Amino acid sequence: MVRSDKTVVVLIGPKGEGKTYGAIGAILHHATRFPYKIRGAVIRDRFTNIQRHTIPSIMKAVGDVVTFHRDGALMKGPNFEADLFGVDDLADLSNLQGSEYYFVWIEEPAPVFEVGSAGLREDVFDICYARGGREEGAIDRVFVTMNPASKAHWTYKRFVLKPETDFEVIRIPYGENPHLPSKEREKTKRAYINRPEMYMRYVSGEFSSVNLGEAVVPEFSELRNRSYYPLVPFETLTFRLWDGWMNPTCVFVQITPRGQIEILATLCGENIGVKQLINDSVKPLIATKFYKIKEWRDIGDLHLRDKDQSDSTKSAAEIIENEFHTYFEDGEMSWERRRETLKEGFNMTVDGDPKIVVSCDDDVMLEALGGGWHYHKNSSGLVLTDKPVKDKYSHPGDALSHGLAAILHPGESASKPRVEKYETLYDPFVEDRPRLYAPEPKLTEWNPFDEERVR
Numbered sequence: 001m002v003r004s005d006k007t008v009v010v011l012i013g014p015k016g017e018g019k020t021y022g023a024i025g026a027i028l029h030h031a032t033r034f035p036y037k038i039r040g041a042v043i044r045d046r047f048t049n050i051q052r053h054t055i056p057s058i059m060k061a062v063g064d065v066v067t068f069h070r071d072g073a074l075m076k077g078p079n080f081e082a083d084l085f086g087v088d089d090l091a092d093l094s095n096l097q098g099s100e101y102y103f104v105w106i107e108e109p110a111p112v113f114e115v116g117s118a119g120l121r122e123d124v125f126d127i128c129y130a131r132g133g134r135e136e137g138a139i140d141r142v143f144v145t146m147n148p149a150s151k152a153h154w155t156y157k158r159f160v161l162k163p164e165t166d167f168e169v170i171r172i173p174y175g176e177n178p179h180l181p182s183k184e185r186e187k188t189k190r191a192y193i194n195r196p197e198m199y200m201r202y203v204s205g206e207f208s209s210v211n212l213g214e215a216v217v218p219e220f221s222e223l224r225n226r227s228y229y230p231l232v233p234f235e236t237l238t239f240r241l242w243d244g245w246m247n248p249t250c251v252f253v254q255i256t257p258r259g260q261i262e263i264l265a266t267l268c269g270e271n272i273g274v275k276q277l278i279n280d281s282v283k284p285l286i287a288t289k290f291y292k293i294k295e296w297r298d299i300g301d302l303h304l305r306d307k308d309q310s311d312s313t314k315s316a317a318e319i320i321e322n323e324f325h326t327y328f329e330d331g332e333m334s335w336e337r338r339r340e341t342l343k344e345g346f347n348m349t350v351d352g353d354p355k356i357v358v359s360c361d362d363d364v365m366l367e368a369l370g371g372g373w374h375y376h377k378n379s380s381g382l383v384l385t386d387k388p389v390k391d392k393y394s395h396p397g398d399a400l401s402h403g404l405a406a407i408l409h410p411g412e413s414a415s416k417p418r419v420e421k422y423e424t425l426y427d428p429f430v431e432d433r434p435r436l437y438a439p440e441p442k443l444t445e446w447n448p449f450d451e452e453r454v455r
Contacts, residue, residue, distance in 0.1 A: 001022045001025070001026045001143070002026045002029045003029075004026075004170075006167060007141065007142060007167070008164075008166060008167045008168070009026065009142070009143055009168050009170070010159045010163075010170065011145045011146075012146055012159070012169065012170070012172065013171065013172025013176070014147065014148075014172070014203055014204065014205040015147065015203075016180045016185070017176050017180070019146070020058060020145065023105050023107075023145045024058060024061055024062050024065075026143055027040065027077070027082070027103060027105065027143065028078060030102070030103055031078060031079040031080040032079065037079050037080060037081065038079065038080050038103070039080070039081050039083075040083075040102055040105065041082055041085070041101050041104045041105070042075065042082050042083070042084045042085075042104075042105045042107065043084075043085060043086065043087055043105070044087075044107045044108060044120075045087065045088065045108070045119055046086040047073075047085055050072065050084050050085075050107070051071075051072050054084070054107050055068060055072050058075070065078070068084075072084060073085065080102075080103075082103075082105070087120055087124050102141070103141040103142070104142050105144075106120065106124075106125065106128060106145075107146075110155045111150070111153070119149075122158070125158070129142055147201055147202060148205055148206055148208065149201070150367060151208070151367055152363065152372065171205065173205065174203065174204060174205050188202060188203055214376075214377050215371045215374055216339070216374060216397060217369050217373070219342075219347055222366060222370055225356060225369075226357075226360055227262075227359050228360065231263075231357070232264075233292070233293055234256065234257070235292045235293065235294070236254065236295070237295040237296070237297065238253070238293045238295070238296055239251075239296070239297050239298075239407065240252060240282075240324075241253060241299055241403030242274075242316075242320065242399055243300060243301050243395045243396075243398045243402065244301060245395075246270070247268055247270055247392055247395040248268070248276075248395075249267065249277075249395040249396050249398075250278075250281075251263060251399045251400050252264040252266070258350055258351065259350050260353065260354075261345065261404070261407075262357050263356070263357070263358045263359060263362060263365050264289075264359050265285060265289070265362055266365040266368075267281045267364075268364050268396055269281065270392065273316075274316040274319050275323070278320070278323050278324075283323075297329065298321075298328050298329065299328075299329045299330075299402065299406050300317070300331050300402055301402050302330045302331065305317045329406065331402025331405065331406045332402055333402075334405075337409070338401035338404075339401070341405040345404055345408065367393065368393045368397050372392075373388055373393040373394055373397035375388055375389065
């Protein structure tokens with residue numbers, strides 16, 4: 001980090017591995033490049049977190065080199081001064097936009113809920129990235145130090161999945177710091193031994209799920225139900241499971257010849273409609289990854305049949321039917337049945353392997369099942385309701401639960417497909433419509449061995 005010549009240098013690692021020491025060292029080295037005193041900034045989500053966590057860490061690392069003034073709002077060191085402030089909301093961005101900084105240190109941009117840190121928005125990083133010294137010869141730097149966070153957070157996508165060419169991302173492995181006492185390491189391990197997602201972040205140094213409350217599906221385990229390689233579709237019947245409203249979601253699911261249920265991909269929009277999700281995401285994915293699939297079943301929330309307030313002639317279910325020439329099946333609406341189906345499915349095995357497997361590249365579903373989809377819990381640890389919190393994580397979970405309950409327990413579904421929809425879909429004058437989805441009524445011979453008829 002100290003010797004890097006990249007514009008953005010990111011240091012990611014577990015607790016106690018020297019991230020703060022690396023950032024201060026980089027700032028001190030950066031200041032030596034100038035013949036005059038330069039100015040910079042140290043930012044975090046809240047100034048109180050800077051006072052409680054960042055400043056003590058800096059003092060512990062290089063307390064004899066830097067000093068703090070104005071109740072911690074100013075840090076002075078050899079050939080540099082730095083403003084320290086929090087960015088609670090967008091109004092605080094004026095502190096960045098109105099100053100000429102030669103470096104910015106972003107501390108913990110991802111949420112750390114257990115210490116009350118809400119993290120920083122991506123546009124805060126973008127402004128820091130665009131700022132810097134305006135004078136001739138100025139060398140801009142953005143330093144980022146952080147613990148591994150949620151895979152759904154913007155830091156994972158920006159620094160791990162698709163880092164830009166002028167980014168350098170340094171991952172500190174566990175045990176890198178030889179000066180950290182073994183007692184401290186054991187203390188950290190014991191603290192998170194019963195929290196796998198936090199153990200992965202703070203001990204193993206890996207990005208993982210972040211539990212916001214009580215997980216809806218505690219039976220899900222990323223170590224057990226996550227595939228080791230991206231799953232590929234078979235040329236067989238595949239399901240599209242739907243949820244709607246402002247976060248429309250489509251989950252691609254298949255049942256393998258072995259009987260395993262594989263979740264292949266999850267697409268979730270934000271502040272868009274079902275039709276936009278279909279045109280922008282679903283159809284392109286089908287054209288590239290699922291183009292060999294010939295048979296589909298579309299299952300989803302019954303409320304997708306409700307008419308759109310802006311257009312009383314259309315509903316999300318009808319849009320799905322028209323776009324794919326399919327028949328939209330009503331999923332299970334009872335939350336109790338859906339919840340029990342999820343628990344049953346994630347507890348089942350097939351020849352010793354888990355019944356339900358999520359593709360390792362389906363970050364949306366992994367994040368939802370890993371704890372993003374949750375029940376609200378108060379400060380005393382009590383779950384306040386038997387219904388999950390409605391947020392961006394609930395839509396993938398709802399789509400999956402609506403569909404799995406209908407697939408695994410079709411006879412117990414409280415809301416069966418409406419027969420009249422077949423009549424409205426079938427048009428004998430439209431020859432190119434697949435007969436599979438709109439069958440004509442036909443007479444069948446009576447079979448005395450047909451158990452369904454005997455009953």
